[in-house]
Amino acid sequence: MKNLWAPWRMVYVESWSESPNGCFLCDAAGNPSREKLVLERNPHALAILNLYPYNPGHLLVAPVRHVDDFSLLGEEESVGLYRTLLKWIGQVKSRLKPDGLNVGVNIGVAGGAGLPQHLHIHVVPRWRGDTDFMPIVASTKVMPELLESTYQKLTQDS
Numbered sequence: 017m018k019n020l021w022a023p024w025r026m027v028y029v030e031s032w033s034e035s036p037n038g039c040f041l042c043d044a045a046g047n048p049s050r051e052k053l054v055l056e057r058n059p060h061a062l063a064i065l066n067l068y069p070y071n072p073g074h075l076l077v078a079p080v081r082h083v084d085d086f087s088l089l090g091e092e093e094s095v096g097l098y099r100t101l102l103k104w105i106g107q108v109k110s111r112l113k114p115d116g117l118n119v120g121v122n123i124g125v126a127g128g129a130g131l132p133q134h135l136h137i138h139v140v141p142r143w144r145g146d147t148d149f150m151p152i153v154a155s156t157k158v159m160p161e162l163l164e165s166t167y168q169k170l171t172q173d174s
């Protein structure tokens with residue numbers, strides 16, 4: 017599939033290469049900002065909008081620490097990660113009102129992880145019929161305005 021016009025990919029590549037250890041999640045955790053689409057950063061976890069969304073509102077929840085598997089997390093980190101996950105599942109449901117959700121983890125390159133070194137949980141809101149347009153949305157149609165508008169919907173005081 018071709019990328020017709022996707023300037024946000026440049027930002028992504030830039031922030032990736034500027035990351036001290038080449039990890040955009042560590043970069044976001046170390047310097048959380050709206051510009052980096054960070055929704056929340058607490059002592060143990062962060063939530064961040066995915067720059068490569070399958071659907072509007074596709075976000076990632078990750079431990080702050082750069083680890084590649086659940087088994088490497090301490091108890092407090094595990095609880096913090098889980099609480100953050102539950103919070104943002106709740107935000108997605110109440111703010112974006114999807115018909116359903118996918119929550120999933122890809123571990124390791126063979127498991128399909130785009131960033132296998134830093135564990136992250138995908139939260140993907142789903143709407144009836146969205147598979148019809150998903151391939152297009154995923155690779156060509158997502159604009160910065162859409163990410164900004166999703167960020168606002170998920171974070172503004174209601």
Ligand SMILES: [Zn+2]
Nearest residue numbers: 039042082134
């Ligand atoms: Zn990392």
